Amino acid sequence: MYVVSINADKCEGCGDCIDACPAGILGMIDGKAQVTGAETDCMGCETCVVTCPNEACSLQEL
Ligand code: SF4
Numbered sequence: 438m439y440v441v442s443i444n445a446d447k448c449e450g451c452g453d454c455i456d457a458c459p460a461g462i463l464g465m466i467d468g469k470a471q472v473t474g475a476e477t478d479c480m481g482c483e484t485c486v487v488t489c490p491n492e493a494c495s496l497q498e499l
């Protein structure tokens with residue numbers, strides 16, 4: 438499975454990763470993007486990683 442992490446210190450809350458995630462598992466909490474859906478639905482597409490202008494998203498395969 439894939440685990441996506443969002444560095445809150447780097448996230449500026451633009452929302453681009455939320456709009457881009459095809460699995461719809463990212464959401465905004467207190468101005469920061471977070472995994473708000475089922476983490477197991479992440480398909481490891483790296484769309485959030487390449488979309489983020491601040492390199493806040495990272496992906497790990499377990
Ligand atoms: S890797 Fe793809 S499916 Fe997983 S959180 Fe990022 S955009 Fe969504």
Ligand code: SF4
Pocket residue numbers: 443447448449450451452453454455469470488489490491492493494
């Ligand atoms: S694309 Fe990056 S800066 Fe924008 S909300 Fe997502 S993690 Fe935050």
